[in-house]
Amino acid sequence: MKENDDILLKEFFNQNKQEIEDNGFSSRVMKNLPGRENKRIAQILTILCAVVSILLFILLDGVQNILGALQQAFINIVQHGITAIDITTLLGIATVVVYLGFQRINSYTTE
DSSP states (O other): OHHHHHHHHHHHHHHTOOOOOOTTHHHHHHHTOTTSTTHHHHHHHHHHHHHHHHHHHHHTTHHHHHHHHHHHHHHHHHHHOGGGOOHHHHHHHHHHHHHHHHHHHHHHHOO
């Protein structure tokens, strides 16, 4: 019954299809959408924050700190088992998981 109704509806709409001329309406609407003026400022702030983050990471020996934390976590796991992980390691793992989650959400919203 439902399939028959779907077929009848599709046939009806295919027979009575009408094309409406755009006359540039869509492009005018797109040009007048709010928030297009702030796009350049957002790009500049994003680049500025990324550069500052990279500089701070380098100046504060971020690579050495990460490698040291990973080495210490590995040594603790080998010596005492998985229960020997300290709070800083757990916070690091949680930070990475949250970051990856936000990246996943952002990839869905930008598509």
